[in-house]
Amino acid sequence: MTSTHADYRLSQLDQLEAESIHIFREVAAEFEKPVLMFSGGKDSIVMLRLAEKAFYPARIPFPVLQVDTGYDFPEVLACRDNWVDRLGVRLVVASVEEAIKNGVVVDDGKTSRNRLQIGTLLNAIEEEGFTAAFGGGRRDEEKARAKERVYSHRDDFGQWDPKNQRPELWSLYNGRLHEGEHMRIFPLSNWTELDIWHYIGQEGIEIPSIYFSHQRRVFERDGMLLTESEFNPLKPGEEASERTVRFRTVGDLTLTGCVESGAATIGEIIDEVAASRITERGATRGDDRFSEAAMEDRKKEGYF
């Protein structure tokens, strides 16, 4: 923090941090029942860190919600548990497996777990009565997300209507809701992938080990390197081999690809990300490849 700087200048990371903390406090002050959606990935961990800072020395005044696909990386779940223990926050797990069992969502064998998360999430929001759900979405991730507001209104069905968004002026957020509606809140809207990494480096934030270079048995499918696992049986012609890889995003392991990389420290990751010519989603997210508007369509249904 450049607090003694002669010209009272804040670095861009400090500005982003200040803006995000402002958003966290605003939501905690104005909403009855907020929750922080937590995937265990780098963005949600940065969100937890910012929430910790916003309310320190008090505890984070809302729980953390994870939508467990059943296909999550064990390293990610371990990191999640560490964070939840350290911060003393309540963890709510909404399980896709459970949702399938209870008939909340239907597994037709074709729909990805990523998509089945939508119904599972909306059900959890409704059951617990959450009125605001923080998400780690960033506008630089994807073109539909570039249109997203910091406060994103969701109707009674959890749907996003991109044509009818509330104008967002100055830092005056409008959190008005009707019965049954909720708000998605994106405190990281103005952060880029590189900002997230710089911040993780600056703050020394613990993240899941799979972000760092490691040995893994992987196979190639649709131009992506996927993890060999019982949930993801090899198709004819596919062959797994051990490679040196790391992950750029974290999600359902049947759809989240890794990249070959020797980057083993935050500094090396920053260099790699800065030099990369492919977006993180383009490189490693199978779920965005279904159509040009895959993200927009999922968001309209209630995806984060």
Place this chain on the structure above:
Amino acid sequence: MATEAITQQGQQMDMLRFATAGSVDDGKSTLIGRLLLDSKAIFEDQLAAVEASSVSKGFDYTDLSLLTDGLRSEREQGITIDVAYRYFATPRRKFIIADTPGHVQYTRNMVTGASTADLGLVLVDARQGLTEQSRRHAVLLSLLRVPHLVLAVNKMDLVDYDQAVFDRIHQEFTSFATKLSIPDLEIIPISALKGDNVVTRSENMPWYQGQSLMHHLENVHVASDRDLVDARFPVQYVIRPKSDKFHDYRGYAGMVAGGVFKPGDEVMALPSGLTTKIAGIDLYDRQIDEAFPPMSVTIRLEDDIDVSRGDMLCRPQNAPTPSQDIDAMVCWMTNEPMRPRQKLAIKHTTRTGRALVKNVQYRMDVNTLHRDQDAGELGLNEIGRVQLRTTVPLLCDPYAKNRTTGSFILIDEATGVTVAAGMIL
């Protein structure tokens, strides 16, 4: 670049937010596309998607506007329907572009994009010269007190890089700008398509002695745009851990809206008017020696006075006057017009209440600056001066003095929609 250097760079860079404006065919998408391309903010997979989509639409060129038109319906119609935010960085600065659509619902979107901007970028087509639209955009940016304005005279390649064309537009705009409040104006001849004066100085226009657009964006001084004199701290949230370790901790969390706060400073809490001193300022687990805009901090006070969300800390000799009668310029953002006697919710800093529209004093024609005193009401995208009576006193400053304590939004209580942006006079 070495790891250490790049890490350092990420931490030390500052940030510039700018809003773009211009008519539909002024080349805004091309310019944004070029700024993004040249700063390597467009990735191969994004470019490949845009190229594929251009081919499937039957274009014989890569339509860079497909990069910024992120929604299905925008791509279908080939128009931008909403503000989009874009990001790029150079070694000196990170940039946030509020890309506001040129023609549909322009005022509302311009106001949205400009409300947080440090700089406004207005494009004109060199062949057309100043249009009604470019004047209107300049008026809006001036009304929103965007401190820096750049007029980019685009498509210079189509007028043979003729200095006379540029000089004429330059002259016309500067004389128009004298009627507005524009503290810093830069006028740059460019060709977004060919890249003249966008990132590097153009050899095609040796008569132009100024800097390139990117150079200006990287160097324009924004740190001093904030008010560092009048101390304003709207209390956002009260932090009371009540834990064993922090049993007596009581901190007032918020974002500094003006001035510099230091431990030991005498402060007054509004609306109570009680005074005390700052015991300490916390930034997470660290105590800091001063807080200034736009830092989010927690202030502890020496005495246990009653302070809660919606209150404001300031200096005893320099405080805003609490008022329930508000004179303001508002931009109306919804189809149903704003009418006298209408009751709305108001949000100002961290304070919310209700507001009654006492009257609409005049409607401003943003093209001619003419004030229509007989208007009586404001329609969608119209701007005018109104008088409001609020249920709670607002702790406000004139917008011209402080963009945070001088701004508010109005909300329709039935629909929950934000219906107006307001700037206090």
